[in-house]
Every structure is written in structure tokens, then in C-alpha cells.
Amino acid sequence: METQEQVLSMPRIGDKAPDFKAITTQGEINFPKDYEGKWVILFSHPADFTPVCTSEFMTFASMQEEFEALNTQLVGLSVDGLYSHIAWLRTIKEKIEYKGMKNIEVTFPLIEDITMNVSKQYGMIQPGESSTKAVRAVFFIDPKGVIRTIIYYPLSLGRNFDELKRVLIGLQTADAYEVALPADWRPGDDVIVPPAGSCGVAKERMESTDGEQTCYDWFFCTRKLAKEKVDALRVK
Numbered sequence: 001m002e003t004q005e006q007v008l009s010m011p012r013i014g015d016k017a018p019d020f021k022a023i024t025t026q027g028e029i030n031f032p033k034d035y036e037g038k039w040v041i042l043f044s045h046p047a048d049f050t051p052v053c054t055s056e057f058m059t060f061a062s063m064q065e066e067f068e069a070l071n072t073q074l075v076g077l078s079v080d081g082l083y084s085h086i087a088w089l090r091t092i093k094e095k096i097e098y099k100g101m102k103n104i105e106v107t108f109p110l111i112e113d114i115t116m117n118v119s120k121q122y123g124m125i126q127p128g129e130s131s132t133k134a135v136r137a138v139f140f141i142d143p144k145g146v147i148r149t150i151i152y153y154p155l156s157l158g159r160n161f162d163e164l165k166r167v168l169i170g171l172q173t174a175d176a177y178e179v180a181l182p183a184d185w186r187p188g189d190d191v192i193v194p195p196a197g198s199c200g201v202a203k204e205r206m207e208s209t210d211g212e213q214t215c216y217d218w219f220f221c222t223r224k225l226a227k228e229k230v231d232a233l234r235v236k
């Protein structure tokens with residue numbers, strides 16, 4: 001029997017991505033094991049053959065190469081069956097032209113989750129919004145299988161893809177250069193250096209004349225990080 005606990009299970013940032021095996025439009029997958037060494041964006045959508053979801057799928061598919069260049073695999077999910085998924089993706093490719101996108105082929109896996117096993121494991125069923133459809137969840141999972149960011153959108157609002165890409169690049173940049181990133185950070189903007197760990201370092205920072213670094217106060221210092229260094233993280 002379904003328990004309230006199952007429905008409300010919510011993985012958190014820093015947790016290992018829960019394991020599952022699933023049938024997808026690209027065959028069976030063993031998640032997250034099959035994607036070890038890659039970043040993964042696991043995202044849910046409410047239902048096939050719906051307009052917001054269609055606009056999102058077309059956008060995800062048309063950006064797939066950009067995500068691949070960031071060593072990132074897209075994996076979609078909805079609480080629909082495999083044949084519905086196949087029919088919907090065929091319709092998108094054959095019939096839908098939207099905002100200059102046409103003949104769009106979705107080649108990343110779309111999980112069938114008619115049993116809601118995966119969506120419940122990932123907290124994608126949020127009964128206040130819908131108890132039969134997944135909300136628009138986005139899980140950013142790192143190459144070690146750890147959840148690094150989670151974003152939820154309601155049924156009525158399509159995701160901001162510019163922000164999804166910014167989050168991914170931000171996570172990769174923070175890891176590679178051991179920095180944090182300020183509000184609205186974009187590649188090429190200054191980055192935040194780790195907090196001063198001692199009174200001596202705090203003093204040094206405030207007295208520094210290093211032109212690469214700016215301290216607004218002892219606990220809030222930024223440094224330059226060239227856009228080229230962020231772009232260098234791309235795998236192609």
C-alpha cells in the first residue's frame with residue numbers, strides 16, 4: 001500500500017541520487033550508474049501531448065549539443081507509458097513547428113513512469129499541485145552521482161533554459177576553480193573567493209593591493225575569472 005512517506009520522499013542537495021532501473025524511449029537504463037563520469041539533468045514533466053511540455057521538450061532537444069559540450073546527459077520522465085512517449089515524440093518531429101524549431105528529434109531517454117515509482121522516489125509528485133502528474137522538477141546530478149541542485153516549477157510555468165544552463169556552468173565552475181558565485185553570475189563575471197579562515201588572512205585581504213581581487217569587506221572578496229577559463233571546461 002502506498003504510504004504518505006513514499007509520496008513525500010524528497011531527495012536533497014548533497015544526497016546520492018536514488019538508484020532505479022527504468023524503461024525509456026532509448027531502452028532500459030540503470031540510473032545513475034549508466035551515467036557515471038557525466039553530469040546528468042534529470043527532469044520530470046507532467047504529461048505527454050500537452051503544450052507547455054511540448055515547448056520544453058523541443059527546447060531541451062534543440063539545446064542537446066550545448067549540454068553534451070558540458071559533459072551532460074539529459075534524462076526526461078513523465079507519468080505516461082512508453083507508447084504514449086513514442087507517439088508524442090513522433091508527433092513533435094513530424095508536425096510541430098514552434099519558435100523556429102522544427103523537425104526536432106528527441107534522442108535523449110524519456111522514462112516511462114506509469115507506476116510513479118521513480119517520480120515518488122524523487123519527490124516529483126507534489127499532491128498539492130497534482131497527485132497524478134509530476135511537477136516540473138530538475139535535478140542536477142554530478143559525475144559522482146550526487147545531487148547538486150534541485151529546481152521545481154509548477155505545472156503552469158515552463159522552465160527557463162537559460163537558467164538551467166547557467167546553473168550547470170556555475171556548478172562546474174565552482175568545482176573546477178574552488179570558488180563561489182555571486183547573484184546573477186555569468187561566465188566572465190568576478191567570482192567569490194573562499195571565506196577568510198583566520199584573522200591574519202582577513203587582515204591581509206583588506207590590505208591587499210592585488211588588482212585581481214576586490215574586497216567589499218573582509219568576509220566578501222571577489223576575484224577575476226576570465227570567461228575563457230570557464231569556456232575551457234567544455235569537453236567539445
Ligand code: BEZ
Nearest residue numbers: 046047050051052053155
Ligand atoms: C502543459 O504541459 O501544457 C500542462 C501540463 C499539465 C497541466 C497544465 C499544463
